[in-house]
Amino acid sequence: MIAVIIVTWNSAGDLIECLESLSRLQHESFCVIICDNDSRDGTREKLFQWIDHRLDAPMNGTAWSSIRTATRRNLKAGSAEISLESRSVYWCPLGTNAGFAAANNVGMAKAFADPSVSAAWLLNSDTIVDPDALSSLEAFSNQQLRPGLTGSMLLYYDDPDTVQACGGKYSLLTHKGREVGNGLTAGSVDSTIGSHDIDYVVGASMLVSRPFYETVGPMCEEYFLYFEEMDWSLRSAGRFDIAFTSQSVVYHKEGGSIGTKGRGRPGDASIYYMNRAMLRFSQIHKPLSLVTALGRVVARGTRYLAARDRAGAKAVVSAVVDWARGERAVRPMPSGGDQ
Known part of the structure; x- marks a missing residue:
């Protein structure tokens, strides 16, 4: 079965x-x-x-x-x-x-x-x-x-x-x-x-x-x-x-x-968890490349800022902060999130 x-x-x-x-x-x-x-x-x-x-x-x-x-x-x-x-x-x-x-x-x-x-x-x-x-x-x-x-x-x-x-x-x-x-x-x-x-x-x-x-x-x-x-x-x-x-x-x-709808911009929750998880994944499996992973995350946040997407940038910043704190669980999303 x-x-x-x-x-x-x-x-x-x-x-x-x-x-x-x-x-x-x-x-x-x-x-x-x-x-x-x-x-x-x-x-x-x-x-x-x-x-x-x-x-x-x-x-x-x-x-x-x-x-x-x-x-x-x-x-x-x-x-x-x-x-x-x-x-x-x-x-x-x-x-x-x-x-x-x-x-x-x-x-x-x-x-x-x-x-x-x-x-x-x-x-x-x-x-x-x-x-x-x-x-x-x-x-x-x-x-x-x-x-x-x-x-x-x-x-x-x-x-x-x-x-x-x-x-x-x-x-x-x-x-x-x-x-x-x-x-x-x-x-x-x-x-x-x-x-x-x-x-x-x-x-x-x-x-x-x-x-x-x-x-x-x-x-x-x-x-x-x-x-x-x-x-x-x-x-x-x-x-x-x-x-x-x-x-x-x-x-x-x-x-x-x-909560993401369609194939456009990911929802805020998706942005947050994807970036937080990527940093943790690098930390576990390839710590020597952690600087590269962090650079990619920062670049994403910068792109959201450049596009005046404050919610997206805030989700990225929250992901980095919570990863640094060792956060592993669910968390309330920043204002404007989809959860």
């Missing part, structure tokens, strides 16, 4: 839409574990309304055109008192906003405690999935010599023929990164990118094998948000395959889980 783990925070609408797409998966054995980071928008109530057919999921996006006709099979509420069951949904409240990694770690601990679970599929709440997404992901992972982390081809939810990412590349020397495949048409990926031509799998859709989890360990909780996937890949130290398959298609509302 595959355990699908979804972290959510005040994103009830996105979560219900994601689950609606999961109900159309052509996979015989999966369960869903929802790890809630202390949502205050009625997520739990709306979840069970949807399970009980008292709430309809929105299916208005263009990406639904290839999904809505697939056969729908109901998901049911799972019981915490019994072992994980296929096509069951388990509610796992954390009681606090513990961050992306910590919440996923809670879900993976619950999943892998069940010996019938062979892998965990970490999936963002702001995604919808193709009916064959999980079957293709599992099949490709099982073909690898050392199955570790396997990603999907992420397409834009609002532009489903265009690739958001097939994975990522990142240099610890320059602290420059990029999303592999960004902007390509979906049909051109196989002739352009090799399945192993990535440094890390994007966390919006990532299949984690049991051997990887038991050998490398859970996600690092030092970042709160961002850079967890890169950290995990580096810690695997070449012992496992890190790859993606274009046959597993997931549509992503880029930035939806952190």
Whole structure:
């Protein structure tokens, strides 16, 4: 069985839409574990309304055109008192906003405690999935010599023929990164990118094998948000395959889980956590390049100032100050932020 783990925070609408797409998966054995980071928008109530057919999921996006006709099979509420069951949904409240990694770690601990679970599929709440997404992901992972982390081809939810990412590349020397495949048409990926031509799998859709989890360990909780996937890949130290398959298609509302809308300027919260995490990532994995990382962060803040974007500049300054203080947890955003 595959355990699908979804972290959510005040994103009830996105979560219900994601689950609606999961109900159309052509996979015989999966369960869903929802790890809630202390949502205050009625997520739990709306979840069970949807399970009980008292709430309809929105299916208005263009990406639904290839999904809505697939056969729908109901998901049911799972019981915490019994072992994980296929096509069951388990509610796992954390009681606090513990961050992306910590919440996923809670879900993976619950999943892998069940010996019938062979892998965990970490999936963002702001995604919808193709009916064959999980079957293709599992099949490709099982073909690898050392199955570790396997990603999907992420397409834009609002532009489903265009690739958001097939994975990522990142240099610890320059602290420059990029999303592999960004902007390509979906049909051109196989002739352009090799399945192993990535440094890390994007966390919006990532299949984690049991051997990887038991050998490398859970996600690092030092970042709160961002850079967890890169950290995990580096810690695997070449012992496992890190790859993606274009046959597993997931549509992503880029930035939806952190409040960023569309493909323009990131939200203030995203700016803050991205820069804070990058400094911590450098500090852990390449301290000699910390000056370079700090220079890139300062340059970003300067660009926001030059553009008279005071909120963006303030988010960058807050990120540097809190990183220097050793801050690891959630924090209230500066005025004008999106959280």
